Every structure is written in C-alpha cells, then in structure tokens.
Amino acid sequence: MAIRPLYDRVLIKRVAEEDRTKGGIIIPDSAKEKPVEGLVVAVGAGKPLKDGKIRPLDIKKGDRVLFNRYGGTEVKLAGEEHLILREDDVVAIVQ
Amino acid sequence: MAIRPLYDRVLIKRVAEEDRTKGGIIIPDSAKEKPVEGLVVAVGAGKPLKDGKIRPLDIKKGDRVLFNRYGGTEVKLAGEEHLILREDDVVAIVQ
Amino acid sequence: MAIRPLYDRVLIKRVAEEDRTKGGIIIPDSAKEKPVEGLVVAVGAGKPLKDGKIRPLDIKKGDRVLFNRYGGTEVKLAGEEHLILREDDVVAIVQ
Amino acid sequence: MAIRPLYDRVLIKRVAEEDRTKGGIIIPDSAKEKPVEGLVVAVGAGKPLKDGKIRPLDIKKGDRVLFNRYGGTEVKLAGEEHLILREDDVVAIVQ
Amino acid sequence: MAIRPLYDRVLIKRVAEEDRTKGGIIIPDSAKEKPVEGLVVAVGAGKPLKDGKIRPLDIKKGDRVLFNRYGGTEVKLAGEEHLILREDDVVAIVQ
Amino acid sequence: MAIRPLYDRVLIKRVAEEDRTKGGIIIPDSAKEKPVEGLVVAVGAGKPLKDGKIRPLDIKKGDRVLFNRYGGTEVKLAGEEHLILREDDVVAIVQ
Amino acid sequence: MAIRPLYDRVLIKRVAEEDRTKGGIIIPDSAKEKPVEGLVVAVGAGKPLKDGKIRPLDIKKGDRVLFNRYGGTEVKLAGEEHLILREDDVVAIVQ
Numbered sequence: 001m002a003i004r005p006l007y008d009r010v011l012i013k014r015v016a017e018e019d020r021t022k023g024g025i026i027i028p029d030s031a032k033e034k035p036v037e038g039l040v041v042a043v044g045a046g047k048p049l050k051d052g053k054i055r056p057l058d059i060k061k062g063d064r065v066l067f068n069r070y071g072g073t074e075v076k077l078a079g080e081e082h083l084i085l086r087e088d089d090v091v092a093i094v095q
Numbered sequence: 096m097a098i099r100p101l102y103d104r105v106l107i108k109r110v111a112e113e114d115r116t117k118g119g120i121i122i123p124d125s126a127k128e129k130p131v132e133g134l135v136v137a138v139g140a141g142k143p144l145k146d147g148k149i150r151p152l153d154i155k156k157g158d159r160v161l162f163n164r165y166g167g168t169e170v171k172l173a174g175e176e177h178l179i180l181r182e183d184d185v186v187a188i189v190q
Numbered sequence: 191m192a193i194r195p196l197y198d199r200v201l202i203k204r205v206a207e208e209d210r211t212k213g214g215i216i217i218p219d220s221a222k223e224k225p226v227e228g229l230v231v232a233v234g235a236g237k238p239l240k241d242g243k244i245r246p247l248d249i250k251k252g253d254r255v256l257f258n259r260y261g262g263t264e265v266k267l268a269g270e271e272h273l274i275l276r277e278d279d280v281v282a283i284v285q
Numbered sequence: 286m287a288i289r290p291l292y293d294r295v296l297i298k299r300v301a302e303e304d305r306t307k308g309g310i311i312i313p314d315s316a317k318e319k320p321v322e323g324l325v326v327a328v329g330a331g332k333p334l335k336d337g338k339i340r341p342l343d344i345k346k347g348d349r350v351l352f353n354r355y356g357g358t359e360v361k362l363a364g365e366e367h368l369i370l371r372e373d374d375v376v377a378i379v380q
Numbered sequence: 381m382a383i384r385p386l387y388d389r390v391l392i393k394r395v396a397e398e399d400r401t402k403g404g405i406i407i408p409d410s411a412k413e414k415p416v417e418g419l420v421v422a423v424g425a426g427k428p429l430k431d432g433k434i435r436p437l438d439i440k441k442g443d444r445v446l447f448n449r450y451g452g453t454e455v456k457l458a459g460e461e462h463l464i465l466r467e468d469d470v471v472a473i474v475q
Numbered sequence: 476m477a478i479r480p481l482y483d484r485v486l487i488k489r490v491a492e493e494d495r496t497k498g499g500i501i502i503p504d505s506a507k508e509k510p511v512e513g514l515v516v517a518v519g520a521g522k523p524l525k526d527g528k529i530r531p532l533d534i535k536k537g538d539r540v541l542f543n544r545y546g547g548t549e550v551k552l553a554g555e556e557h558l559i560l561r562e563d564d565v566v567a568i569v570q
Numbered sequence: 571m572a573i574r575p576l577y578d579r580v581l582i583k584r585v586a587e588e589d590r591t592k593g594g595i596i597i598p599d600s601a602k603e604k605p606v607e608g609l610v611v612a613v614g615a616g617k618p619l620k621d622g623k624i625r626p627l628d629i630k631k632g633d634r635v636l637f638n639r640y641g642g643t644e645v646k647l648a649g650e651e652h653l654i655l656r657e658d659d660v661v662a663i664v665q
Contacts, residue, residue, distance in 0.1 A: 432530040
C-alpha cells in the first residue's frame with residue numbers, strides 16, 4: 001500500500017524514541033514541546049494558495065526532520081507506525 | 096438517490112473498520128487521531144477562492160482515501176453509511 | 191409573505207423527518223452530525239467577496255438539498271416551519 | 286434626534302412581537318434562533334473592503350426585514366426601542 | 381495635554397449618563413448592549429489596510445456619536461473622563 | 476546594551492505610575508483598561524504586510540505615548556523597567 | 571547534527587538564566603512575560619506569503635535576541651538545550 005499525502009501534508013516514519021515525562025510530574029518551566037525525529041517517506045504536491053496556485057513544499061522525500069509530537073494522524077503501513085502531518089508541524093530538517 | 100456534494104465537499108463510503116480505543120482508557124501518548132479508509136463516490140466542483148473562482152479538487156471519484164474519523168456529516172444511501180467531508184479532512188490517497 | 195434571503199443565505203422547507211438520538215444516550219462513535227433533507231424555496235443574490243463582487247450561489251430554487259441540522263434561523267411561513275441558512279451549511283444536492 | 290448608522294450598520298424598528306421560550310425550558314431540537322421582524326429606518330454607507338473601498342448595502346430604508354434576535358445595540362429614539370445591527374445579522378427581506 | 385489617537389482610534393468625551401443594570405439582576409431578553417453617547421474630541425489618521433495604505437475614518441472631530449459601552453481605554457484629561465475607542469466600536473452618528 | 480525591536484514592536488520606558496485596583500475589589504462598571512504613559516526609546520522597522528512589504532510605524536523615538544497596561548514583554552535595561560509592545564497596543568500619542 | 575529550521579523558524583541557544591517566579595506566588599501586576607536572551611544559531615529561509623513568495627527573515631545567524639519564554643520547541647544539540655521558535659516570538663535584537 002502506497003500513500004500519497006494531499007496538498008501540504010507529508011508522510012513520516014519515526015526514527016527517534018519519544019522522551020517521556022517521567023512519572024507524569026508536570027514541571028511548568030520545562031513544559032515546552034519536545035520534537036520527535038523522523039524520515040520523510042512521501043510529500044504532498046504543495047500548499048494551496050488563496051489564488052488557487054500550489055506552492056511546492058520545502059521538505060523532500062528522504063529528509064530527516066524534527067516535528068512536533070502532538071498533531072497529525074497516525075497510520076500503520078506494513079506493520080510500522082507512520083504519521084501524516086502538515087508541513088507546518090515540521091520545525092526543522094536535520095542535515 | 097444520487098448525491099452531488101457542494102463545493103469542496105466529497106462523498107465517501109467507508110471501506111475500513113474503525114480501530115477503537117479498547118476499554119475506553121485514555122493513553123495520552125497515543126491519543127493521535129487514526130484515519131479511516133474510504134472510497135470516494137462523488138466530489139464537489141471545487142473550493143471557492145477569495146476572487147470568486149473555483150479551484151478543482153485533487154481527489155477524484157474512485158480514489159481510495161484516508162480521512163480523519165472526526166468531522167463530516169453522515170448520510171445513509173441505499174442502506175449504507177456514507178460520509179460527506181470537506182476535502183481538507185482527507186489526509187492522503189491510497190494507491 | 192414572500193422572503194428574499196440576503197447574500198449567501200437560502201430559504202429551505204424541510205421535507206425529511208429528523209433522526210433523533212433515542213433516549214438521549216450519547217454514543218461517541220456515532221456522534222457525527224446527520225443532515226436533514228429540504229427543498230430550496232428561495233436563494234440570495236450571492237456571497238460577497240473581498241473585492242466587493244458577488245459570487246452567485248450554486249444552489250438554485252427547487253433543488254433538494256441535505257443540510258446540517260444545527261445552525262440557521264427558523265421562520266414560520268404560511269404555518270409551515272422553514273429555515274434560513276448560509277449556503278455553506280448545505281452539504282449536498284440530492285438528484 | 287436623527288441617527289446615521291456607520292458603515293455596514295443599519296437602524297431598525299421592531300414590528301413583531303418576540304416569541305419567548307415559555308417557562309424557560311430548554312428544548313434542544315428547537316433551540317434554533319428565531320428571527321424578529323423589523324422596519325429599516327436608516328442604513329450606513331456600506332461595508333469597508335480590504336482595499337479601502339466601500340460596498341453599498343443591499344438593504345434599503347423602508348425594507349421590512351427578518352433579523353437575528355441576539356446581537357446588535359439597542360437605542361431608544363422618540364421613546365421607541367430601535368436596534369442598530371450589522372447588515373450581516375439581517376437574514377432576509379420580507380416582500 | 382493634547383492626545384492624538386493612533387490609526388483607527390478616536391478620543392471621545394461622554395455626554396450621556398450610563399444606564400445601569402439596577403440591582404445586578406440579569407434579564408436575558410433585554411441583555412443587549414445599550415450604547416452611550418459622546419462627543420468626538422480627536423480622531424486618528426485612519427485604518428491601515430492590507431496593502432499598507434490608510435483609509436481615513438468616517439467620524440470627524442465634533443461629531444456626536446453612539447458607541448458600545450464595553451471596550452475601549454479610559455483616560456482622564458483635564459480632570460474629565462474620556463475614552464479611546466476603535467472607530468468600529470462606534471455604531472452611529474447622532475445628527 | 477542597546478535594543479532594536481523587531482518589525483512592529485516598540486521599546487517603551489514608563490513615565491507614569493500605574494493606577495492600581497485598591498484592595499482587589501472588582502467594580503464591573505469601571506473595569507475598562509486604563510492606559511499607562513511612556514516614552515518611546517526605540518521602534519522597529521515596521522509591520523510586515525501580506526505582500527512582503529514593510530509599513531513603517533507611525534510612532535517615532537521620543538514620542539510620549541499611552542499604551543494598554545496588559546500585554547507586552549518586560550525587559551530591564553540599565554536597571555530600569557522597560558516594555559516591548561506591538562505598535563497596535565499603543566492607543567495614542569501625547570503632544 | 572546540523573539543524574536547518576523551516577520557513578520562518580529560527581534555532582536559538584539560550585545565553586541567559588531564566589528569572590523564575592520565586593516561591594510560585596502569583597503577582598498580577600508583574601505578570602507580564604519576561605523575555606529570555608539567546609544567540610541565533612540558524613535561521614529558516616523566510617516566511618511564506620499568501621502569493622507563494624518567501625519573505626526573508628530580519629534575524630541573522632549570530633544575532634543576540636530577546637524572545638518570549640513560552641512557545642517554541644526544545645531540542646538538545648551536542649548536549650545543550652536549544653529552542654526552535656518562529657521569528658514572530660523574537661521581540662528584539664540586542665546590539
């Protein structure tokens with residue numbers, strides 16, 4: 001099963017373990033979102049603009065990326081967990 | 096009864112069982128939305144833009160798609176459950 | 191009394207019974223909005239755009255439509271319940 | 286005292302009694318907003334657009350209109366209750 | 381001390397007593413906002429548009445206006461209470 | 476340490492004492508925001524527009540201004556409290 | 571591991587200690603956000619505009635900046651805490 005994300009969405013396979021809040025204690029000063037690392041498996045055609053044109057994404061297939069842990073849609077492909085995110089939820093490319 | 100979705104809406108027939116949260120336990124780290132698979136039965140003419148033009152949809156009749164489980168409007172056609180969604184609630188095409 | 195809806199509003203007469211949630215039990219997995227069927231009695235001149243132009247509606251007088259049950263303004267005409275909705279609350283045309 | 290509403294606002298004098306929810310019982314299936322009828326006494330010059338132009342209103346002085354009961358600003362003129370509303374809170378013209 | 385309001389803000393001196401909700405009883409059917417009357421003492425240069433231009437205000441110095449009681453910033457000038465409001469909080473000019 | 480505010484932000488030094496709500500009693504009818512007076516120490520290059528251009532600010536270095544007390548970011552410079560605000564939080568220039 | 575922030579995001583290394591609310595007491599009149607100082611390590615290509623163009627950022631690599639403490643995504647690089655922020659969360663450049 002091949003997946004083609006729509007518009008500005010990207011399909012990502014996680015490559016990093018999630019850092020979990022140990023013991024569930026809430027610590028306000030470190031409550032910032034920590035990103036998760038992943039490999040871009042497929043990208044959409046681009047973001048639709050107000051005038052109907054499509055702006056291609058900056059992210060390419062094969063990029064290693066950091067993305068926000070919350071948000072996106074989980075999907076299992078060939079037994080492995082993937083995520084479909086909007087490109088805007090990806091914060092950086094790891095080079 | 097034939098249905099013509101309006102503008103950027105699409106009519107979808109589910110083809111996948113929904114994964115349910117077993118026992119109703121809430122598990123924060125896996126609370127992401129899981130998509131549901133469906134077959135596109137009909138599509139609207141396109142999304143109206145700010146300047147009054149219509150941008151045709153990327154999704155076509157006959158596409159198999161993944162869409163977010165929440166959102167949309169249920170409608171029963173010939174005894175079968177269908178959904179009318181905005182194209183933006185469809186995250187990917189399955190090829 | 192004749193009614194002319196303003197801009198992107200439409201006047202609709204219900205033709206379908208509403209499916210009610212029996213006994214008031216909330217069932218999360220089927221909590222999606224179910225549409226109601228209606229007959230379009232009158233339509234507005236169109237939706238005003240950012241540049242001041244008016245985009246004519248896609249819905250015409252005489253169309254049978256599905257619309258979201260919540261939203262809109264009820265009005266009684268000749269003793270019968272009608273609804274004034276924005277065209278965007280109409281999800282599909284029944285053909 | 287004469288009132289000139291600003292921009293897309295209109296001055297309306299009520300001509301219909303309000304239907305009140307008898308006894309304050311909340312009935313979910315009929316909780317839709319019911320409009321109130323009024324006579325347009327004065328209208329603003331029009332709605333300001335993004336480019337600085339003004340789009341004239343569709344409503345004219347002397348129109349009988351249906352408007353949503355909630356919203357708007359009450360003002361007493363010559364001992365009678367009037368309302369200043371945005372044109373967008375008026376749903377239809379009664380002909 | 382002279383005050384020059386910025387952009388689409390106006391400086392207003394109240395000329396009408398506020399009607400107060402006697403005894404704090406909440407009466408739903410008359411909960412609409414009642415305007416307060418004032419005299420325009422100074423106006424800003426205009427509202428900045430998306431393209432960087434400035435649209436001059438419709439309100440002029442010396443106008444008597446009705447404005448919504450809530451919103452705006454109070455400022456005391458020469459011992460008298462004034463208000464700095466956005467022009468959009470002014471609903472009408474009294475002529 | 477010199478500070479250059481970014482875009483539509485301005486650096487302000489307070490010159491007026493804040494009026495405090497004595498004893499913490501909440502008085503609804505006078506709950507409007509009271510502005511604080513300050514001196515503009517530095518201004519950003521301007522507000523970025525949708526088309527990528529920058530609209531210069533109306534406020535200049537050396538202006539005495541009234542600004543809303545809530546909002547903005549406090550920063551201590553040479554032992555004195557300053558505020559970094561968006562220009563839109565400044566309501567007027569004192570002349 | 572090198573990080574390339576996407577679009578209008580910037581990678582920042584903190585250089586200032588955070589001022590903490592001592593003892594957790596909430597003091598309304600000084601509840602304004604205090605900024606944190608940092609060094610810009612990398613910047614994205616720019617902010618995407620409505621028309622598909624990219625507006626380059628004002629912040630450059632090597633700038634010392636003040637940014638709002640809340641918001642952004644923490645990431646550990648070579649054992650040191652960094653932050654990925656949108657440029658709009660940076661309030662000023664320290665010169």
